[in-house]
Amino acid sequence: MKYIINESQLKMIRKYMKTFINEGEIPDSYIQGDNDPNAPWNQSDDDDEDGEYGDKVKSLSIFYMSRENMLSLKNNPRLYEDDFSVRVDLNFLADYDGNTLSISDTDGDILRNPNDIISSLDISAPQNMEKQKMQITNMLRQKVVSKTIVEYIDSLDINENVANDDELTAYVVMNDK
Numbered sequence: 001m002k003y004i005i006n007e008s009q010l011k012m013i014r015k016y017m018k019t020f021i022n023e024g025e026i027p028d029s030y031i032q033g034d035n036d037p038n039a040p041w042n043q044s045d046d047d048d049e050d051g052e053y054g055d056k057v058k059s060l061s062i063f064y065m066s067r068e069n070m071l072s073l074k075n076n077p078r079l080y081e082d083d084f085s086v087r088v089d090l091n092f093l094a095d096y097d098g099n100t101l102s103i104s105d106t107d108g109d110i111l112r113n114p115n116d117i118i119s120s121l122d123i124s125a126p127q128n129m130e131k132q133k134m135q136i137t138n139m140l141r142q143k144v145v146s147k148t149i150v151e152y153i154d155s156l157d158i159n160e161n162v163a164n165d166d167e168l169t170a171y172v173v174m175n176d177k
Contacts, residue, residue, distance in 0.1 A: 006057050006093075006108030056095075057108045060153065060168045062088040064136050070173050081171075082126070086133045088140065089122040092153055100154040114144045132174065 065073070065085035073079050081087065093101040093108065102110045103117050111117045118141055125133035143149040156170040 009056060056093065057104055057106070058092055058094050058168055060090055060092060060158070060170065062090075062156065062170045062172055064088070064132065064172045064174050067173050070171065073171075082124070084126065084129070086123065086125040086129055086136050086174075088136065090120060090153075092150070100150050102150060103153075114141075117144045117149065136174075 063081045063085040064087075065081070069084045072084070073081065091104050091106055091108075093104050093110065095101060103120070104110050105116075105120055111120055118137075121140065123133060123137055123140075140149065143152050156172065158168050158170045
């Protein structure tokens, strides 16, 4: 499982871990000095001036599959989704309440340019689903250009709690045409 965190999360982790830090085990390159006000162990617990501790970078995998394949998966959970669905992996920022804020890269930097967003999506499909892959890529491109992709992600039926998990999965049934 991968964990993607942004700078404010790293700051929060350092802040709350300061009471557990044994200075003898900290690498020399990390020690900033006992009197350094910026050292994590010298930070107070009430200095959340930017209010960004709730923003979390999430990794979302969306599996697009037909109704038939969705039923197959439900009847046989040992099936591997990548073998019969189009998979889209992306990153987005979410607040503590699980609301999707924006699309981001793995570092948590917000992507505003449609080309940057589309190129950040990792879209894959088995060889026999190349046609569906192109359809889904075009559909996502339209949502990016119309700036509705954030609302779209927020509306997906995600099978995990957005606020508490780093890796999320959504299953989307494609219209059988």
